[in-house]
Amino acid sequence: MIEGAKWRRWVYFYIPLSAFIIWLLFPFYWMLITAIRPDRELYRPWMAPNYAPFWTSHPTLEHITNLLTETLFIRWMANTLFIACVSTLISLFCGVLAGYALSRLKFRFAGALGTGIFITYLVPQTLLFIPLANIIRNFQLGDTPWALILTYPTFLIPFCTWLLMGYFKAIPRELEECARIDGATRWKAMLYIIMPLAVPGILSAGIFAFTLSWNEYIYALVFLSSAEQKTVSVGVNSELVRGDVFYWGQLMAGALLGSVPVAFIYSFFVEYYVAGLTGSVKG
Amino acid sequence: MARVLIRNLNKKYDEVHAVKGVNLEIRDREFVVLVGPSGCGKTSTLRMVAGLESITSGDVLIGDTVVNDLPPMDRDIAMVFQNYALYPHMSVYDNMAFGLKMRKFARPEIEKRVREAADILGIGDYLKRKPRQLSGGQRQRVALGRAIVRHPQVFLFDEPLSNLDAKLRVQMRVELKKIHDRLGTTAVYVTHDQIEAMTLGDRVVVMKDGLVQQVGEPLELYNRPANRFVAGFLGSPAMNFAKVSMAEENGAICAVADGMRLTLPSPIAARLRPYVGEEVTLGIRPEDLRVVSSGESDGLSFPAVVEVIERLGSQTLLDVKVGGGAMVAAVEPAFQTKVREQLHLALDAEQLHFFDGHSEIAI
Numbered sequence: 001m002i003e004g005a006k007w008r009r010w011v012y013f014y015i016p017l018s019a020f021i022i023w024l025l026f027p028f029y030w031m032l033i034t035a036i037r038p039d040r041e042l043y044r045p046w047m048a049p050n051y052a053p054f055w056t057s058h059p060t061l062e063h064i065t066n067l068l069t070e071t072l073f074i075r076w077m078a079n080t081l082f083i084a085c086v087s088t089l090i091s092l093f094c095g096v097l098a099g100y101a102l103s104r105l106k107f108r109f110a111g112a113l114g115t116g117i118f119i120t121y122l123v124p125q126t127l128l129f130i131p132l133a134n135i136i137r138n139f140q141l142g143d144t145p146w147a148l149i150l151t152y153p154t155f156l157i158p159f160c161t162w163l164l165m166g167y168f169k170a171i172p173r174e175l176e177e178c179a180r181i182d183g184a185t186r187w188k189a190m191l192y193i194i195m196p197l198a199v200p201g202i203l204s205a206g207i208f209a210f211t212l213s214w215n216e217y218i219y220a221l222v223f224l225s226s227a228e229q230k231t232v233s234v235g236v237n238s239e240l241v242r243g244d245v246f247y248w249g250q251l252m253a254g255a256l257l258g259s260v261p262v263a264f265i266y267s268f269f270v271e272y273y274v275a276g277l278t279g280s281v282k283g
Numbered sequence: 284m285a286r287v288l289i290r291n292l293n294k295k296y297d298e299v300h301a302v303k304g305v306n307l308e309i310r311d312r313e314f315v316v317l318v319g320p321s322g323c324g325k326t327s328t329l330r331m332v333a334g335l336e337s338i339t340s341g342d343v344l345i346g347d348t349v350v351n352d353l354p355p356m357d358r359d360i361a362m363v364f365q366n367y368a369l370y371p372h373m374s375v376y377d378n379m380a381f382g383l384k385m386r387k388f389a390r391p392e393i394e395k396r397v398r399e400a401a402d403i404l405g406i407g408d409y410l411k412r413k414p415r416q417l418s419g420g421q422r423q424r425v426a427l428g429r430a431i432v433r434h435p436q437v438f439l440f441d442e443p444l445s446n447l448d449a450k451l452r453v454q455m456r457v458e459l460k461k462i463h464d465r466l467g468t469t470a471v472y473v474t475h476d477q478i479e480a481m482t483l484g485d486r487v488v489v490m491k492d493g494l495v496q497q498v499g500e501p502l503e504l505y506n507r508p509a510n511r512f513v514a515g516f517l518g519s520p521a522m523n524f525a526k527v528s529m530a531e532e533n534g535a536i537c538a539v540a541d542g543m544r545l546t547l548p549s550p551i552a553a554r555l556r557p558y559v560g561e562e563v564t565l566g567i568r569p570e571d572l573r574v575v576s577s578g579e580s581d582g583l584s585f586p587a588v589v590e591v592i593e594r595l596g597s598q599t600l601l602d603v604k605v606g607g608g609a610m611v612a613a614v615e616p617a618f619q620t621k622v623r624e625q626l627h628l629a630l631d632a633e634q635l636h637f638f639d640g641h642s643e644i645a646i
Binding site: 172174175177178179180181182183184185188192193196197 | 333334335354355356358360361362364365366368370371372381382385386429433
C-alpha cells in the first residue's frame, strides 16, 4: 500500500488503477451498449442533435432475439463448446502425462524433448495452417468438428505440457519418494499424491486451453466451410458481415454472448488459476 | 527386524563418483549413523538402500535378500525425510494411514496402528489436522509416526532433525533414542551433525568423498580416530592440529614445532621412532589441555599466550597462540586469566594423537 498523504494514494494508486480498468473494460461496454441499441439510434449520423454514442436511450433485445432465432448462432455456440471441451480434455490428458514425465522421470533426451515440444508451440499458426490443411484434406476431415479437435492440440499440448511441467517441478520430489516407500507404485503415487496437489495447475492449464480453443480463428476459418459447422468466432464474422453491410447490433450481441462462457469459467476458478500460474504448494 | 548388508556399493552420477566401494554391515536392531560433510556420499548411500537411487555397482541386502532391483515399496522399509514430506492435502491420520491403505490393511487394523503410533509420539490430539496447521516439531512427529505404523524391517532417516530449531532438535534427539530403544527396529540415520551422530548411534560411520573413513562406536571414534579427518570432524570444539617434526635427542624422541618441544615417553616414542626426521601432524583435543604453573615440567608442557577468552558457562575456551600457531584449550568455567597473559599448557602422553604427514592416517 502507498504510504503518506492522501493525495499520494490518489495520484499513485486510485487514478492510475481506474484509468487502467476503464481502458480494459471499455470495449466490453461498447459491445454491450451496441448490442442493445435499436437500429434507428445505431445508424444516427454523428452530427444529429441527439447523437449519443456512449449511451443507449431506448434499449432493446431485438438484436439478441434476431441473433438467436434468425442465425445459426446457437448451433455455433454448441459447435464451439464441443470442440473446445474435447480438444481441452485431449490436451490436458496428454499435457499431464508429458509434463509429469519431463519433470520427473530421468530418461535420455528428456531435455531435448522438452525443448522440442516448446519449439512446436513457437511455430506461428498462420504458417502451420497451410500444411495442416493438406493433412486435413487427406484424412477427409474438412468441414467436420474433428478437423479442429485434432488440430487444436498441436498448440494446446505444448502449452499444457510446459505449464504443468513447471507446476510438477514445484511439488517436492520427496512427497512422491515417500509415497513410493510407503507402498505406492509410481502410477499410484502420481494419482494419489501428485495429482491432488497439481489440481490448481491442471485447472489453470485447462482454462487456458479452453480459452485458446474458444477464441481460435484461423484454423476454424480455413478448415470449416459450411455455415452449420462453424464456430462462434468465425460464424459471427462471416455470416453477419454480408458484403459491405455490417449488422452491428447482431455482431455485438454475438460477441457478447460468445464471451460469456469464458468469463464465467474465469470468474469461477480465478483463485485456482492464480495459484496455478504462481505455482504454490503449501506444505 | 533385519540386518542391512552393503557390499562394495558404488554410485556414479554423470561425472561424479559419489559413493566409492562402501562396505558396511548394519546388524539387526542396531542404530547406525552415517555422518560426514555435505557431498560425502552418505545421502546417496541411504537412497540406494531405500531404492530411490539406482545402484551403479555392488549389492544391498536387507535381511538375506538382495534388494538391488526391488522397487522401494517392496523393500519393507520406512523413511523419514529432512523436509518431513508430509502429504499436504491429507490429514495427519491419513498421512499415517496412507502406507497401510496402499498395502491393503483392514480398516480396524489401520485405526489401531495409527492410534498406537500417535500415543507413542503424543500427537493423538492432532489426527484431524492438516500438516500446514502443525508446528515444525509436530510435523516431525507425524513423519516419524508415518514410519512407525508400518512396522518396517528398517527405518531410514535422512537428516530428520535439520529443519528444527536448536532446542527442539535436542528434544527430538532424545525422543528418537527412546523410540528406538522401545521399538528396536534396525535404523540407518544420515546427518552432518557430529553431535547427533555421537549421541544417537550405536555405531557411527564417518564418510568423506564417497569413502568410509572409520566405523565404530562413538567413543571409540572419539578416542582413537583412524585418521586426521575423523579426528577433526568429531568433537566440539574441534581437535587442535599442529605440524611437528620428529627429532631424536639424547636417545629420547621429541616432537618439535615453533614454540613447543614435547619429549615423548617410551610407548609412544617407540611408535614414532620410524618418523624421526620427518614431519607429522600432532592432534590435541582442547579438553585434554590443562593449565599448569610454569615450574611443572615433565617434558609435555609448553608456553602459550592467551588471545581470546570465550566463556560458555559450562566451560571456558581459551584461544591461545603457541609459537607461530594457534590452539584452543577448554578449561574450567571459573578459570581466571587475561588477554595477552602467558600460560603453560600441559597434557598427558596418552592424549596425544599423531597422524602421518602425507597419508594423514593415525600413527
